[in-house]
Amino acid sequence: MPRTRIKICGVRDVATALAVAEAGADAVGLVFVENSPRFVAVTEAARIVAALPPFVVPIGLFANASAKHILQTCDATGIYTAQLHGHEPPEILDDLAGLRVIKALPFSEHVTQQAAPWSRHLAVRGLLIDTPPRPSAELTGGSGEAFDWDALAGQMQQFDKPVLLAGGLTADNVAKAVRTVQPYAVDVSSGVESSRGIKDIEQIKAFCDAVRAVA
Numbered sequence: 001m002p003r004t005r006i007k008i009c010g011v012r013d014v015a016t017a018l019a020v021a022e023a024g025a026d027a028v029g030l031v032f033v034e035n036s037p038r039f040v041a042v043t044e045a046a047r048i049v050a051a052l053p054p055f056v057v058p059i060g061l062f063a064n065a066s067a068k069h070i071l072q073t074c075d076a077t078g079i080y081t082a083q084l085h086g087h088e089p090p091e092i093l094d095d096l097a098g099l100r101v102i103k104a105l106p107f108s109e110h111v112t113q114q115a116a117p118w119s120r121h122l123a124v125r126g127l128l129i130d131t132p133p134r135p136s137a138e139l140t141g142g143s144g145e146a147f148d149w150d151a152l153a154g155q156m157q158q159f160d161k162p163v164l165l166a167g168g169l170t171a172d173n174v175a176k177a178v179r180t181v182q183p184y185a186v187d188v189s190s191g192v193e194s195s196r197g198i199k200d201i202e203q204i205k206a207f208c209d210a211v212r213a214v215a
């Protein structure tokens with residue numbers, strides 16, 4: 001099985017970003033959703049991006065933001081990949097020229113059909129499959145809850161883009177998740193936190209070690 005890439009999402013300061021890179025992660029997620037406990041201001045995000053070593057990719061996470069806001073934020077921070085985590089229509093891609101896009105979708109038995117209109121666009125470089133939010137949830141993602149990985153594994157051959165797996169991942173269960181789904185990458189946020197929005201460096205190291213240990 002090819003090496004599974006690792007994204008640590010919800011990083012909010014330079015020190016944590018550098019620790020994430022040192023732990024062996026491939027990507028750092030910066031959340032630009034203001035009501036998220038992991039929100040990072042543009043000025044701090046720019047400092048984080050500038051501090052990252054080569055080959056560690058910054059990814060900006062947005063939810064239901066306008067194309068203008070996404071472009072302005074990415075331009076101001078030096079980010080080239082936007083992760084769309086809201087209810088954006090595929091048509092927004094026409095207004096995001098120059099950006100690579102990862103589209104997050106909640107898992108369901110119809111997720112491959114939901115992915116189809118996104119997969120047709122060259123700008124979309126991956127599909128992040130996450131735990132469906134609860135009906136009362138204010139935010140999508142970051143719930144810390146897993147979903148049926150076996151059910152997703154049964155649909156993997158139907159996706160036309162690389163799949164990133166998220167939702168309830170921790171150092172204790174990520175190896176099983178990788179073996180079951182065999183995703184291109186795993187994406188973790190709450191699963192490596194000591195409290196909501198506060199990253200734990202030891203948990204990040206353990207998570208990265210667990211992913212690399214999968215044979």
